Each structure stands twice: as C-alpha cells, then as structure tokens.
Amino acid sequence: MPTFAVKKLDEFECNLNIFSLVRDGICFYDDAVNELMKDGNLRKELKRVYALIQFVGNHGTRHKNIHQLKDIPNFTTWELKTNHLRFYFLYGQGMMIISGGKKVDQKADISQLKSILKQLPNNFNDVHQGRIAGGS
Numbered sequence: 001m002p003t004f005a006v007k008k009l010d011e012f013e014c015n016l017n018i019f020s021l022v023r024d025g026i027c028f029y030d031d032a033v034n035e036l037m038k039d040g041n042l043r044k045e046l047k048r049v050y051a052l053i054q055f056v057g058n059h060g061t062r063h064k065n066i067h068q069l070k071d072i073p074n075f076t077t078w079e080l081k082t083n084h085l086r087f088y089f090l091y092g093q094g095m096m097i098i099s100g101g102k103k104v105d106q107k108a109d110i111s112q113l114k115s116i117l118k119q120l121p122n123n124f125n126d127v128h129q130g131r132i133a134g135g136s
Contacts, residue, residue, distance in 0.1 A: 001119075002023050002119055003024055004022065004023055004119075004120060004121065006021060007022050011050075012050075012054055014054055014056075016056070016095055017094040017095070019094055019095065019096045020097045021096055021099075028097070028099040032099060032100035033046065033100070035101075036085065042084060042085065045083060045084055045085055046085065048085075049080065049085055049100070052080050053080070056080070056089075056091065056095055057095060060091075061078055061091055065080060065081045072117065074117065075117050077090060083103070084102055084104075085101070085102060085103065086100060086102070086109060087099070088110075098113055099113055099116065
C-alpha cells in the first residue's frame with residue numbers, strides 16, 4: 001500500500017495554505033513543474049499557473065479558468081486550466097495540488113488522478129472537508 005503525505009508549498013504567499021500530495025516520497029506537483037520547465041515554450045504559461053494558484057489561495061475557485069470535475073467520486077476535485085496546461089487540486093480550508101501536466105495528456109492525467117484518489121486512505125477525505133493537517 002502506498003504511503004501518502006502532504007508537503008506545504010511555501011513559494012505561494014496567500015491567505016490559504018497550499019499543499020502538494022506526495023506518494024512514496026514523490027511529489028506530483030514538483031514532478032509536473034520540473035517536466036514542464038524543460039519546455040521553453042511552456043515556461044511562460046507555467047507562470048500563469050502560478051498566478052492562478054495564487055488566485056485560488058486568496059480568492060477561491062471562482063475564476064473562468066477553474067472548473068469542478070464532475071466525474072470524480074468521493075472528492076470535490078478542481079481543474080485549473082491554461083491554454084496548454086492542466087493542474088488538478090482539492091480545495092477546502094487549504095488547497096492540495098494533486099497533479100498537473102499538458103493539455104494533450106489530459107485524459108491520461110485524469111485517469112491517473114482517479115487512480116491516485118482511489119488509493120488515498122479514508123482520512124484523506126478530511127482534505128475535501130476542509131481539514132488539512134500537518135505537512136512535511
């Protein structure tokens with residue numbers, strides 16, 4: 001069974017704590033960002049993702065580029081969209097980024113997201129209810 005943890009992302013200064021999900025020592029957010037930074041064309045768009053994460057941290061999910069995913073059971077899951085990038089997160093008293101990637105990989109990313117959420121222990125649903133605790 002995989003081991004899950006949360007990592008506080010200190011690079012965002014906002015009213016809400018921003019976290020990333022870590023499974024077996026691998027941070028999905030860091031992996032996605034590192035992969036996207038290799039593509040010079042996407043670096044500018046990644047700055048837009050950072051701005052949208054900051055927006056959510058200060059103002060919530062009411063933005064034209066942020067949509068709730070309806071077909072994910074047990075969790076209220078959100079998608080943050082730019083022209084070519086997608087990031088997926090849970091939102092409550094904190095924001096937990098689950099994963100991210102390119103628009104062209106969206107179907108595979110959503111499948112991976114569903115798989116990750118199915119693996120989460122039941123107490124991780126507290127994130128969905130707005131009770132994020134801890135962090136590493």
